[in-house]
Amino acid sequence: MQLNPKTQDFVERVGLALENLGTTRTLGRLFGLLLVADQPMSLDELARLLQVSKASVSTNARVCVQIGLAQQVGIPGDRRDYYEISPGSFEQAVAARLSAIRELVGLAEAGISAVDEDNRVATARLEEMRDFYQFVGDEMAKMMPRWRETRKPVNSRKRQR
Amino acid sequence: MQLNPKTQDFVERVGLALENLGTTRTLGRLFGLLLVADQPMSLDELARLLQVSKASVSTNARVCVQIGLAQQVGIPGDRRDYYEISPGSFEQAVAARLSAIRELVGLAEAGISAVDEDNRVATARLEEMRDFYQFVGDEMAKMMPRWRETRKPVNSRKRQR
DNA sequence: TGAAACATTCAATACATACTTAACGTAGTG
């Protein structure tokens, strides 16, 4: 496989975007490459196309799998490791954000019990923080099933499988 | 003003949390300190309580203001700069996430036009990515007014101002 | 058994960047 300039640009943009979202650039590039791949890719192929060391791909691919962005897939008669985008990767990414938000609720509660009782302004602020992130977390959790709903076929006769 | 151990811990936890969310730890600590403050704080005071240089506070406070987390406030008869949490800071933080999500929609579209037409699997994947983040972005945008709705007083007779 | 093809691990390097110190600019104040 070979990368044309446009996909090269795309991979690079994904790298930057994911880096800004808290991952490393190489991991972002790896994810971007898997996004445009038409089939699972081996470590060597990934390393060659990304122009990074095999070691880096190894660790980054592992991380991708751990956080649910990619999955390992075997190919019969081949002992190499192949990777592809995992089916729920986008939902997974949002789920990770969700747990970060839940953490903020806990933080706000810790803050409330940390400040002096007579510090009304801080208490009110932290209560709003708690309520806000509680609200956002709940709403995001409710969002996901709704998304899956939109993916279902509109006509039950067309149901596959 | 002085920090008791519990608020010290809180500030530190906020520092870690915000660092994990992509800011620097010091900025997170600064934000955490402002969260528990009972009044606007000067640069010197912030530097003393956080035990960092005034220069660091200066730049970090400026960043906080730029991204809508804090605001500068003046005190009559005092030429120092004072800072406090800005009213819409939490909503603002979510809004920043929202624009990152919108960026992902654009990325997916760029990907779609980058891959070969006969690469069905990648095209389908990128279309799902586009639709998904479009959905999430829209839902998050709709979330915010709903949140403000919950803040309104239930009884119109209690309306303040 | 040896060699080849893999993936992983580890120490060393390279790189990015946040922070500090010091210098600077500016505006009040005596």
Add this chain to the structure above:
DNA sequence: CACTACGTTAAGTATGTATTGAATGTTTCA
């Protein structure tokens, strides 16, 4: 006008960490 108080800027340092190259471990195959 000097002096102080204050905030910002800029160069240098320090720190964390991602990547590399080499070594290691495993499996397959001749």
